[in-house]
Amino acid sequence: MYTHMECNCRCINCKNPSLISNDFIASDGYEDAHHTCKACGLHFNHLDGEQFKH
Numbered sequence: 001m002y003t004h005m006e007c008n009c010r011c012i013n014c015k016n017p018s019l020i021s022n023d024f025i026a027s028d029g030y031e032d033a034h035h036t037c038k039a040c041g042l043h044f045n046h047l048d049g050e051q052f053k054h
């Protein structure tokens, strides 16, 4: 059963807690996740908050 990842991340730009989560297995084999803010559309990394040009 697939369970969607739950976390307490908030947008690093506007602090909005409503995020779209994008879970995936990275090329190095580790589970990784990105979030896209529903308010401002910022795309950033779940773990370290790195921003992505999207």
Ligand SMILES: [Zn+2]
Pocket: 011, 012, 013, 014, 015, 016, 037, 038, 039, 040, 041, 042
């Ligand atoms: Zn935002």
Ligand SMILES: [Zn+2]
Pocket: 007, 008, 009, 033, 035, 046, 047
């Ligand atoms: Zn997160």
